[in-house]
Amino acid sequence: MAAPHVSMRGVTRVFPTQKGALHALGPVDLDLRKGEFFAVVGPSGCGKSTLLEMIAGLAPPSAGTVEFEGRAIGSDVPDGVGVVFQENACFPWLNVADNITFGLRRLPVAKDEVARRLDYALGLMGLRDFAAAYPAQLSGGMRQRVCIARTLVTQPRLILLDEPFGALDQQTRLLMGDELLNLWRATGATVLLITHALDEAAMLADRVAVMSSRPGCILEIIETGWSADRDSRIVSDPAFGAVTGKLWGLLRDQSLNALGPAA
Amino acid sequence: MKAPLALIVLLLLLLWQGVHMLAGPDALAPPLQTIAYLGAQLPTPEFQAHILATGSAFALAVAIAIAGGLAIGLATGLSQTATEVVEPLLLAGNSIPKIALYPIVLLLFGIGMPAKVAFGAIHGVIPVAIFTMSACRNIAPVLLKSAAVMRLSRLDRIGSILLPAALPEIVTGLRMGFSLTLIGTVLGEMFGAQSGLGYLLMTAIGLQNTQVIMAVTLLLVVFAAGVSTALLAYERRLRSRT
DSSP: OOOOSEEEEEEEEEEEETTEEEEEEEEEEEEEOTTOEEEEEOOTTSSHHHHHHHHTTSSOOSEEEEEETTEEOOSSOOTTEEEEOSSOOOOTTSOHHHHHHTTGGGSSOOHHHHHHHHHHHHHHTTOGGGTTOOGGGSOHHHHHHHHHHHHHTTOOSEEEEESTTTTSOHHHHHHHHHHHHHHHHHHOOEEEEEESOHHHHHHHOSEEEEEOSSSBOEEEEEEOOOOTTOOGGGGGSHHHHHHHHHHHHHHHHHHHHHHOSOO | OHHHHHHHHHHHHHHHHHHHHHHOTTTOOOHHHHHHHHHHHTTSHHHHHHHHHHHHHHHHHHHHHHHHHHHHHHHHHTOHHHHHHHHHHHHHHHHSOGGGGHHHHHHHHOSSHHHHHHHHHHHHHHHHHHHHHHHHHTSOHHHHHHHHHTTOOHHHHIIIIIHHHHHHHHHHHHHHHHHHHHHHHHHHHHHSOSSSHHHHHHHHHHHTOHHHHHHHHHHHHHHHHHHHHHHHHHHHHHHTTO
């Protein structure tokens, strides 16, 4: 079997608080295969965003190791990793085109190649008519597309998505899911999607990890078994219901735990 | 925007004329006469020397206030600990009536240009610092996380993310700093100077020359209001994007 693209061993995160140490996450052992679409679902507060931040090099683990392409990730952001956050991360003082090329212009990439990739990203994300617009003039879904495009143009080998559609309405989310699948197929990148939406995870991912309530651990990893050319229409497939049902079966008790004792 | 502005100016001139008619020419020179007098005075070398004295003192003071305020604000705003230490000092410093420090400034710098500049600058530096510091602290964390993900260097992060993100609020600080520095500079000239518009005002009061008083006041009002309005327009344009 090929070496995993991302490998986590005994990863733990403990936050110091006034009431003592808070064990937020772990120990987590997890391998991501190169080129797969992997989703993580879990009850709120289970540390799934923390998991992503540790892979992104934004927050070092308290214990354990994270490796990307065989190299240990410390507190530095590794090369070849792109992140899309839930919040609007567009730079409000730059127009759409300048937002998209912001990171790219800092890489050793020729000018005409920057223009080519910008054009490709504008087309793929349906932003061609808005290249000169400022983020404040766009809807939430459009702004998130700008952030996805900004990540995509740097051609990351690993794309981390932290609840990227959390602030969007259901229809927009389904359509953005399709765009995400197109992008994944077009780039061949490994994708890690953190989400609280079971249907989103079930529809998009090859494999879905279900996390427990805090301290978050991986309870089970479910193979969805979709073909690579899937799209949002699989929500009407009976197998889709079976996958979401299985995910909810695992998550229900954890979500109850996360809510606290029943009234 | 343009029509209401013209209307406000017209109303102010009418108010001025009204007060003149009520209070009499010994208290207030009328608008038209003042404008004519100012027009006649502006080309004279004596008047220009006063404008130059105030203008150069103010330019220097405002440059010091902005540079100092930005430096203090950025240095403290970038660190949680520094903010916690310096913010109470700045807020306390802001509440000190600066005029109380005037004797000390005079003792330190003597009568003349350096005292004017120093007195102007101490008025402006604190608001610029406070607004810059708060602007740095108010930046959405996700923008800084994005910068980290793009592997920006520290300098690039400050220049390309922090400053543009903080700019609207910094401009508010600059606007405040501008007005207060002008107040400080003119105030400094009133008591410890031998030239400048503040000095001119004080000598005119002694001679009860209402024409000079109103002409100098009009000049200062037009300058202050003009620059302040331009800065406000710039600030609004920046904020419309956030």
